[in-house]
Amino acid sequence: MADQLIRATAADGGIRAVGVISTRLTEDARQRHTLSYVATAALGRAMASGLLLASSMKQPGSRVNLRVRSDGPLGGLLVDAGLDGSVRGYVIHPAVEIPPNARGKLDVGGAIGNGFLYVVRDVGYGYPYSSTVELVSGEIGDDVAHYLLTSEQTPSALLVGVFVGAEGVTAAGGLLLQVLPKVARDDSLVELLESRIGAIQGFTPLLQAGKTLPDILDSLLGDLGLQIFPEVQMVRYQCDCSFDRALGALKLFGVPELKDMIEKDKGAEATCHFCGEVYQADVAHLNQLIADLETELG
Numbered sequence: 285m286a287d288q289l290i291r292a293t294a295a296d297g298g299i300r301a302v303g304v305i306s307t308r309l310t311e312d313a314r315q316r317h318t319l320s321y322v323a324t325a326a327l328g329r330a331m332a333s334g335l336l337l338a339s340s341m342k343q344p345g346s347r348v349n350l351r352v353r354s355d356g357p358l359g360g361l362l363v364d365a366g367l368d369g370s371v372r373g374y375v376i377h378p379a380v381e382i383p384p385n386a387r388g389k390l391d392v393g394g395a396i397g398n399g400f401l402y403v404v405r406d407v408g409y410g411y412p413y414s415s416t417v418e419l420v421s422g423e424i425g426d427d428v429a430h431y432l433l434t435s436e437q438t439p440s441a442l443l444v445g446v447f448v449g450a451e452g453v454t455a456a457g458g459l460l461l462q463v464l465p466k467v468a469r470d471d472s473l474v475e476l477l478e479s480r481i482g483a484i485q486g487f488t489p490l491l492q493a494g495k496t497l498p499d500i501l502d503s504l505l506g507d508l509g510l511q512i513f514p515e516v517q518m519v520r521y522q523c524d525c526s527f528d529r530a531l532g533a534l535k536l537f538g539v540p541e542l543k544d545m546i547e548k549d550k551g552a553e554a555t556c557h558f559c560g561e562v563y564q565a566d567v568a569h570l571n572q573l574i575a576d577l578e579t580e581l582g
């Protein structure tokens with residue numbers, strides 16, 4: 285199935301459900317960043333989580349950033365996902381590979397290690413809402429669910445997965461089930477969702493068995509008055525970097541450093557962390573930045 289996101293409700297609007305298939309965009313990220321197996325799984329889970337989180341925002345242009353800073357060999361990662369279905373991200377040490385865990389699975393928790401998850405929700409104006417939680421397991425899904433419960437007070441069951449083999453990513457995506465605030469006190473409902481998510485042996489086996497997102501939601505919530513919204517949203521890896529933004533980033537180095545770049549390198553190169561695009565600034569560009577800075581500083 286093509287990469288896509290669908291939304292649904294159940295229990296008379298008391299449950300919000302979102303499902304995402306992100307196989308191609310995860311493969312896209314793997315190729316762009318030459319990710320190792322475990323880095324593909326970590327970033328793929330985080331990108332699926334970012335898209336699921338962004339899907340609940342209302343204001344057009346809203347985005348969610350998930351940043352993991354941790355002491356494991358991957359060194360952390362960053363994901364930027366939009367309500368519009370665009371997502372991008374990178375891993376600090378993308379080539380690191382570590383042995384599988386005791387269950388024979390890619391050891392994302394071990395590769396991430398201990399640290400913190402920083403979540404920023406930006407609606408496009410005013411101050412972004414940001415929050416930090418300590419990582420629970422480093423497996424990403426648990427960590428994001430923990431964030432939703434403790435920082436957003438929304439009991440949530442989150443399942444994200446990536447299957448990556450010698451041919452690349454063949455299945456990726458996730459599910460988010462949330463008990464909305466009006467019924468969040470209904471502990472039995474929360475327990476029911478957790479037990480149903482817990483009974484699934486991972487998200488990617490369902491995709492590999494040929495299940496569609498509606499099939500999966502129906503098997504989880506079909507007896508609870510599931511209503512799937514007709515709109516199917518496409519999701520994709522997309523970076524909005526540009527030459528102007530690259531110049532903006534160079535400007536932050538300040539006048540002495542820019543003069544140094546002109547002197548030593550006769551220009552500067554800026555590489556976008558998210559997509560790998562390389563932007564070349566020549567001496568004239570750098571001189572313009574210096575002139576801009578000197579005007580601003582008066």
Ligand SMILES: [Zn+2]
Nearest residue numbers: 523525556559
């Ligand atoms: Zn870019």
